[in-house]
Amino acid sequence: MAKRTPLYARHAALGAKLVDFGGWDMPLHYGSQLQEHHQVRRAAGLFDVSHMTVVDFADPAPTCALLRYLLANDVARLYPGKALYTSLLNDAGGVIDDLIVYDRGEQGYRLVLNAATRDKDLAWIAPIAERFGAGWRQRDDLAMLAVQGPEAFTWLEAVLGTATVAALRALKPFHALETDGLFIARTGYTGEDGVEILPPATQASALWDRILAAGVAPCGLGARDTLRLEAGMNLYGSDMDETTTPLVSGLGWTVAWEPADREFIGRAALERQRAAGVPQVLIGLVLEERGVLRSHQHVYDGDREIGQITSGAFSPTLNRGIALARVEAGSGERCQVDIRGKRLPVRMVKLPFVRQGRVLVE
């Protein structure tokens, strides 16, 4: 039977269209994916992301050493309350998963990993953590709610109180605080301002109800996907996987090369790829005609195939087809995509497509 988050009954009661995601029954939408997308860009939406994998490492010192070896980015750059986005790499530099790591000071480190990758992530981490003497535990006793959108903070005042919201507003992006038993991070997967809140699972439904009562609309994973694509954020399993390095996945910025003597898994492979010249890049595409771009469609420069779409969708904000695609490095800005046997013109653009409600491509 599929796994259910603590909010499953709430989704069912709201009439959500529930779908299987990585072994979890999750809401795809609550009526209209398009409306939920616009709701987040224009006001605020509430997502249940309790299926994500949360792992806590309690002991700061051995965990710091472990994570500096395990992750492509360098947790030595963190300080209490600060978060970092990075990847877990294999020896070939391929991406096992992407994740956010939070520095919790004396309480150690918290990792938030994807849901569908849970088993392989933990199987990868466990023996290495043991070698470093870093104990860890899964936090299935926590839920995770994301409140995202320009009105998120205003509407959360009725839920969290004005003092907490003032502290959250003062928090820089990619920082977290802990208050009243809640872990609240200024992170998200939509390109909008907002927070991700981790309450005890037993309190998740009550918190969900209060956030909805404050005016925030429930949004499903469907809208979450089009929002993250517009925000130019990668999706694990689509835009990168164990066969692709961060360098060919638009994630070079999540690799800390300095200090040069920090050994981390995958480093040698990444350095070889960098020295040889990175063969491909992950770029944004905008469809110049009506239609929808989809993953696995082929990208051409004239007669020559130069790559493939890794994530494609209809962008509700741009009202046109957009995509992330992996193409040969140095490709020209104008290219074509094969859609059902027809070559339609697309244009390469700088990512993101949309950030904080503003369209950033012409």
Add this chain to the structure above:
Amino acid sequence: MSSNIPSDLHYTESHEWVRVHDDGTVTVGITDHAQHLLGDLVFVEIPEVGRAVDAAEACAVVESVKAASDIYSPLEGVIVEINEALADSPELINEDPYGEGWIFRLKTTAALDGLLDAVAYEAIAAADDEDEASLANPKLID
């Protein structure tokens, strides 16, 4: 989930509806059940007027935010009219699947024997609710 299945129309197992006119033409669209499973439609690729189609031939595509689905001609015939309004307003299929959301009109002499009546289609739609993946099949996300 209950959906609207008008009794005066004919249906296919692939979720098209057929309205028969006196002039030897039929209008074709997709059912309320189908639009509900697909979700918000954002693009419709319509066949050209004059195109000859076989029964069960894929001749149009509807795309929702997450998935593209073929539309099959219910009968052999020639496309004589298309719903131009869908180019700008694909959501008409969601809002009014049996009216403003029609997709094309077909001139045909084919017999209607192979089509389903509302009762038979309702059974298919009900079975589908048990297994929504057959039509919606959204690619899932994290």
